[in-house]
Amino acid sequence: MIPELGTLALVIALLLASAQAFFGLVGAHRNKLSWMQAVTPAVAGVWVFVSFAFGILTYSFIVHDYSVGYVATNSNNELPLMYRVAAVWGAHEGSLLLWIEILATWALLVAAFSKSLPIAFRARVLGILGMVGVGFGSFTLLTSSPFTRLLPAAAEGADLNPILQDPALAIHPPMLYMGYVGTSVAFAFAVAAMLSGRIDPAWSRWTRPWTVAAWMCLTVGIALGSWWAYYELGWGGWWFWDPVENASFMPWLASTALIHSLAVTEKRGLFKNWTLLLAIFAFSLSLLGTFLVRSGVLVSVHAFASDPSRGMFILGLLLFFIVGSLTLYAIRAPSLKSDGGFELISRESFLLLNNALLVAAACLILVGTLWPLVMDAFNLGKISVGPPYFNMVFLVPTLPLLALVGIGMHAGWRRSALGGKRRTLALIAGGALLVSMVVTLVFYGGFGLPLTVVGFTGALFVMGSALIDPISRWRNKQGISRAALGMAVAHFGVGVFVIGISGVASYKIEKDVSMGPGDSAEIAGYRFNFIGTENVRGPNYDALEARVKITRAGTPVADLTTQKRKFKIQAMPMAHAGIAVAWNRDLFVALGDELGAGKWSMRLQYKPLVRYIWIGAVIVALGGLIATLDRRYRVPRTADALLPADAATDKVS
Amino acid sequence: MWRYLGPAAAFLVLGALFAFALVRIQNGTLDVREIKSPLIGKAAPLFTLPLVTDPKQSFDTRTMAGKAYIVNVWGTWCPACREEHDSLLQLARTTGVPFIGIDWKDDGAMAQQYLAQLGNPYQQVVADADGRIAIDWGVYGAPETFLVSSAGIVLAKHAGALTEAVWAEKFAPLLGTGARQ
Amino acid sequence: MIAPRRWIVLLAALLLSAAAGAIDTEAAFADAARQARYEHLTNELRCLVCQNQTIADSNAGLAGDLRREVKEMIAAGKSDNDIKHFLTARYGDFVLYDPPLTPRTLLLWAAPALLVLITVGAAARVILRRSKAPIDADPEETV
Numbered sequence: 001m002i003p004e005l006g007t008l009a010l011v012i013a014l015l016l017a018s019a020q021a022f023f024g025l026v027g028a029h030r031n032k033l034s035w036m037q038a039v040t041p042a043v044a045g046v047w048v049f050v051s052f053a054f055g056i057l058t059y060s061f062i063v064h065d066y067s068v069g070y071v072a073t074n075s076n077n078e079l080p081l082m083y084r085v086a087a088v089w090g091a092h093e094g095s096l097l098l099w100i101e102i103l104a105t106w107a108l109l110v111a112a113f114s115k116s117l118p119i120a121f122r123a124r125v126l127g128i129l130g131m132v133g134v135g136f137g138s139f140t141l142l143t144s145s146p147f148t149r150l151l152p153a154a155a156e157g158a159d160l161n162p163i164l165q166d167p168a169l170a171i172h173p174p175m176l177y178m179g180y181v182g183t184s185v186a187f188a189f190a191v192a193a194m195l196s197g198r199i200d201p202a203w204s205r206w207t208r209p210w211t212v213a214a215w216m217c218l219t220v221g222i223a224l225g226s227w228w229a230y231y232e233l234g235w236g237g238w239w240f241w242d243p244v245e246n247a248s249f250m251p252w253l254a255s256t257a258l259i260h261s262l263a264v265t266e267k268r269g270l271f272k273n274w275t276l277l278l279a280i281f282a283f284s285l286s287l288l289g290t291f292l293v294r295s296g297v298l299v300s301v302h303a304f305a306s307d308p309s310r311g312m313f314i315l316g317l318l319l320f321f322i323v324g325s326l327t328l329y330a331i332r333a334p335s336l337k338s339d340g341g342f343e344l345i346s347r348e349s350f351l352l353l354n355n356a357l358l359v360a361a362a363c364l365i366l367v368g369t370l371w372p373l374v375m376d377a378f379n380l381g382k383i384s385v386g387p388p389y390f391n392m393v394f395l396v397p398t399l400p401l402l403a404l405v406g407i408g409m410h411a412g413w414r415r416s417a418l419g420g421k422r423r424t425l426a427l428i429a430g431g432a433l434l435v436s437m438v439v440t441l442v443f444y445g446g447f448g449l450p451l452t453v454v455g456f457t458g459a460l461f462v463m464g465s466a467l468i469d470p471i472s473r474w475r476n477k478q479g480i481s482r483a484a485l486g487m488a489v490a491h492f493g494v495g496v497f498v499i500g501i502s503g504v505a506s507y508k509i510e511k512d513v514s515m516g517p518g519d520s521a522e523i524a525g526y527r528f529n530f531i532g533t534e535n536v537r538g539p540n541y542d543a544l545e546a547r548v549k550i551t552r553a554g555t556p557v558a559d560l561t562t563q564k565r566k567f568k569i570q571a572m573p574m575a576h577a578g579i580a581v582a583w584n585r586d587l588f589v590a591l592g593d594e595l596g597a598g599k600w601s602m603r604l605q606y607k608p609l610v611r612y613i614w615i616g617a618v619i620v621a622l623g624g625l626i627a628t629l630d631r632r633y634r635v636p637r638t639a640d641a642l643l644p645a646d647a648a649t650d651k652v653s
Numbered sequence: 654m655w656r657y658l659g660p661a662a663a664f665l666v667l668g669a670l671f672a673f674a675l676v677r678i679q680n681g682t683l684d685v686r687e688i689k690s691p692l693i694g695k696a697a698p699l700f701t702l703p704l705v706t707d708p709k710q711s712f713d714t715r716t717m718a719g720k721a722y723i724v725n726v727w728g729t730w731c732p733a734c735r736e737e738h739d740s741l742l743q744l745a746r747t748t749g750v751p752f753i754g755i756d757w758k759d760d761g762a763m764a765q766q767y768l769a770q771l772g773n774p775y776q777q778v779v780a781d782a783d784g785r786i787a788i789d790w791g792v793y794g795a796p797e798t799f800l801v802s803s804a805g806i807v808l809a810k811h812a813g814a815l816t817e818a819v820w821a822e823k824f825a826p827l828l829g830t831g832a833r834q
Numbered sequence: 835m836i837a838p839r840r841w842i843v844l845l846a847a848l849l850l851s852a853a854a855g856a857i858d859t860e861a862a863f864a865d866a867a868r869q870a871r872y873e874h875l876t877n878e879l880r881c882l883v884c885q886n887q888t889i890a891d892s893n894a895g896l897a898g899d900l901r902r903e904v905k906e907m908i909a910a911g912k913s914d915n916d917i918k919h920f921l922t923a924r925y926g927d928f929v930l931y932d933p934p935l936t937p938r939t940l941l942l943w944a945a946p947a948l949l950v951l952i953t954v955g956a957a958a959r960v961i962l963r964r965s966k967a968p969i970d971a972d973p974e975e976t977v
Contacts, residue, residue, distance in 0.1 A: 298685065312675055341965060353957050784895070
C-alpha cells in the first residue's frame with residue numbers, strides 16, 4: 001500500500017506541474033492575473049507531493065520493504081541506516097526522483113525569493129520550470145518508477161554497490177544535482193525573457209544570483225566527486241575524464257561562461273544574444289549529460305544501468321527543450337541587437353575572450369567524449385579517448401585563459417583602466433616566476449614537467465592579481481563591494497586550484513612494494529613501517545586492516561590504517577586507503593593482495609599539494625557565495641527604474 | 654532569423670546521431686561494450702599447449718590445418734561458461750565442426766573434474782595457465798568463441814555464451830562458404 | 835540474440851574488482867628510466883574487461899597479464915611503439931587511451947586548435963567591431 005502512495009503522489013505532482021506550466025505560460029500570454037497567481041500554489045503543491053514521494057521511497061529503504069524492486073536491488077538488512085537513506089539515490093530510478101525533487105526545490109526557491117519580479121515574468125519562469133518538471137516527471141513514471149513492485153517480495157536485498165557505501169555519497173549527488181538541475185533556472189529566466197521579448201540589465205540582475213547559486217553547487221558537487229574518487233576508488237587519481245565526469249564538467253564550463261557574460265549584459269546591456277545562448281547551452285549540456293549517463297550510449301565506470309528505450313525518452317525531452325528554445329532564440333535574436341562600444345583593451349574584451357575559451361573548452365570535451373560513439377555508430381572502428389588526450393588538449397584553451405584572468409580582472413569597463421596597475425601586475429608576474437623557480441628547485445629538487453613552472457607561475461600570478469584590489473582598498477580604508485570581493489576570492493581560488501594540479505602532476509611519487517609486518521619502505525623521504533594486520537568486522541563486510549607508521553628522519557609523522565574490505569553480499573573487495581594529510585602533501589597507503597609468507601602488496605603514494613585542488617574549488621565556490629550576497633541583488637527595485645535609456649529599443653512588441 | 658538557427662541545427666544533428674546510435678543499440682546491431690576483434694580475416698594465432706586431460710601431452714593447432722574448427726575459451730570459474738556448456742555439447746555433436754577448448758587461467762584438476770561431470774564437448778582441450786595464448790587471441794572475457802576456416806583464417810568471434818541461436822545467426826552462414834575455402 | 839548484458843554482469847562479478855586498485859608486488863624495474871616507461875605505458879592502456887580503467891589501475895586478472903606482457907617486452911628491449919603495436923594487433927585501437935592519429939581521428943586531434951581558432955576568432959571580430967563603435971555612457975549612471 002505505502003509504495004503505491006508514492007506513485008500516487010508522483011501522479012498528483014505531475015498534474016500540478018502541468019497546471020504550473022499551463023497557468024504560468026498561458027496566464028502570462030493572455031495576461032490573466034488570477035491564472036498567474038495560481039502558479040505559486042501549484043509550485044508549492046508540486047514540491048509537497050514530490051517530497052512526499054521522496055519520503056516514501058526513503059521510508060521503504062529504512063523499513064527494508066523488499067517488495068519494492070528498487071529497494072530489493074539496492075539495499076540489504078545489514079546496510080547501515082545512513083547508507084539506506086543515501087541508497088535512495090544510489091541507482092537510476094531513485095536518482096531520477098532526486099532530480100525531480102531538486103527541480104521542485106529550485107522552483108520553490110524561485111517562487112519564494114522572486115516576489116519583486118513583474119508577475120508575468122515570474123509566471124513565465126515558473127511555467128518553464130513546470131514544463132521541465134512535467135517532462136522529467138513523466139519520464140520517471142513511464143519508464144523508471146522507483147516504486148515498481150517486486151512480486152513475490154525478495155527475502156533479502158542485493159545490497160548497495162559497495163563503491164557507494166561511503167559518507168560522501170550522502171552529500172555528493174544531492175550537491176551535484178543542485179548544480180546540474182539548477183542550470184534549469186537560468187534557462188527558465190532566458191526563455192521567459194525571450195517570450196516577453198525583453199532582455200535588459202534588470203533581467204541580468206535577476207538571473208545572475210540564481211545562476212551563480214547553481215554554479216556554486218555544481219562547483220562543490222564536482223569537487224566532492226573528485227575527492228571521493230581520490231580516496232574511495234583507492235588509486236589516488238582525482239580526475240579520470242570519464243564520460244560521467246565530463247557530463248558534469250561541460251555544464252560547469254558553460255555556466256562559468258554564462259556568469260561572466262551576464263556581467264557584461266548587466267553592466268553594459270551588451271552581448272544579450274550571446275548570454276541567452278549560453279543560458280540555453282548550460283542547460284542543454286546538463287540535459288545532454290543526463291542523457292549520456294542514462295541512455296547506455298557510452299560505457300562508463302559509474303553510468304547507470306542503461307536502457308535504450310529510456311535513452312529515446314530523454315533524447316525526446318532534450319530535443320524538445322533545446323531545439324524549442326533555440327528556435328525561439330532564432331526568432332528573437334535579430335531584434336536584440338545592442339550597440340555600444342568599448343576599447344580594444346577593456347573589461348568587455350577580456351570577458352568575451354574568457355567566454356570564447358570556456359566555450360571552446362566545453363566543446364572540446366564534448367568532441368572528445370562523443371568521438372568514440374560517432375566512430376562506433378558508423379562502424380568506423382572502436383577507439384578510446386582518455387586522459388592522455390584530454391590532459392594534453394585541454395591546456396590549449398585553459399592556459400591562455402589563466403593568463404587572461406590575471407590581467408582581465410583589472411581592466412575597466414569601456415576602456416582600459418590598467419594604467420597604474422600595469423607596473424604592479426608586471427611586478428607580480430616577475431615575482432610569481434621567481435618564486436615558482438625557487439620553490440620547484442629548492443623544495444622539489446627540479447623543474448619537473450615542461451609546464452610545471454608555467455603552472456605555478458600562472459597560479460601565483462592569478463592569486464597575486466586577485467589580491468591587488470582587496471589589499472589596496474583595505475589599506476586606503478575603502479570598502480569593497482561583495483561582488484568585487486567575491487570575484488577576487490573566486491579568482492584567487494582558481495590560482496589555488498592550479499597550484500594543486502601543478503604540484504601533484506609534477507612531483508607525485510608512487511611505489512608498489514611487497515611488505516610483511518616489520519618491513520619498511522621509503523618514498524620522498526618518508527619511511528612507511530608496516531606494523532601488522534588485524535581482522536575487523538564492519539556492518540556488512542569483513543575487513544583486513546593494516547597498520548602503517550610513517551616516520552621522517554626518525555620522527556613519527558603519522559599512524560595510518562588501510563583496509564581491504566570484502567562485502568558479504570556482493571563479494572566485491574574494496575580497498576579503503578589510509579591517508580595522512582598535511583598542508584603540503586598527502587601520504588597515501590593502500591593495501592593490496594596477500595602474497596603468502598606473511599607478505600602483502602602495498603601501494604605507497606606521495607601526493608604533494610593535492611589538497612589544494614579541492615581547497616581551490618571550495619574557495620572558488622565561496623567567491624560565488626560572497627558575490628550572490630551583494631547588496632544590489634537584495635534591494636528590491638522595480639525593473640523599469642533600471643532600464644537604461646537605450647534599452648527601450650530592445651523591447652520587442 | 655535564419656542565420657540565428659545555427660545552434661538549433663547543430664543540436665538537431667547531434668540528436669540525429671544519438672537517435673541513430675540508440676536505434677542501432679535497440680535492434681542489436683550496435684553493442685557499445687563489444688570490442689571487435691582485429692583478428693577477423695587474419696590468420697588464426699598458432700599455439701602449442703598442454704592438454705587438460707593429460708598435461709604431459711600437448712596439442713598443436715598446426716594439426717588442424719585444412720579443417721575448419723572452433724576455438725572456445727572457457728574456465729571453471731566462469732558461470733556463463735557453465736551456462737553455455739550444454740549448447741556446446743549439442744553443437745559439437747550436431748555440427749560436426751571440431752571444438753578446441755582453451756581452459757583459461759584455471760586449475761587443471763578442477764577442469765578435469767568439470768569435464769568429467771558435465772561431459773566434454775571438445776575434441777582437444779588445452780590449458781592456458783598463464784593466459785598468454787588468450788592474449789594472442791585478444792580474449793577479454795570468458796566465454797569467447799572463434800570460428801577458424803580451413804585455410805586457418807579467423808572468420809568470426811562471439812563474446813558471451815554460445816547458443817544454437819547464435820550459431821545459426823553468426824557461424825552457420827560462414828561455414829557454408831568460408832570454412833571450406 | 836542472447837542477452838549480452840547478462841554476460842557482462844557475470845563477467846563483472848567474477849573478473850572485476852573495480853574498486854580495489856591494482857597493486858604490483860614490487861617495482862617492475864630497478865632501472866628508473868625503464869620503470870618510468872612501464873608506468874607511463876600501463877597508465878595509457880585501457881583495461882578490456884572493466885573498460886574504464888587503465889591496466890595500471892585495474893585489478894582484473896587480464897590487466898595483470900597485460901602488465902606482465904608490457905614488462906617482459908620492455909625487458910626484451912622492445913620500443914613503446916612495438917608494444918602498442920603488439921596490443922592493437924590483438925585488441926584493436928580500443929586498448930589505447932591515447933588515440934592514434936589516423937584519417938578517422940584527424941578531426942579529433944585538430945579539434946583543440948580548430949575550436950580555439952573559431953571561438954577566439956569570433957570574439958576578436960566582435961571586439962574589433964565594437965572598438966570602432968562610439969562608447970556610450972554607463973546605463974547605471976543614466977538612471
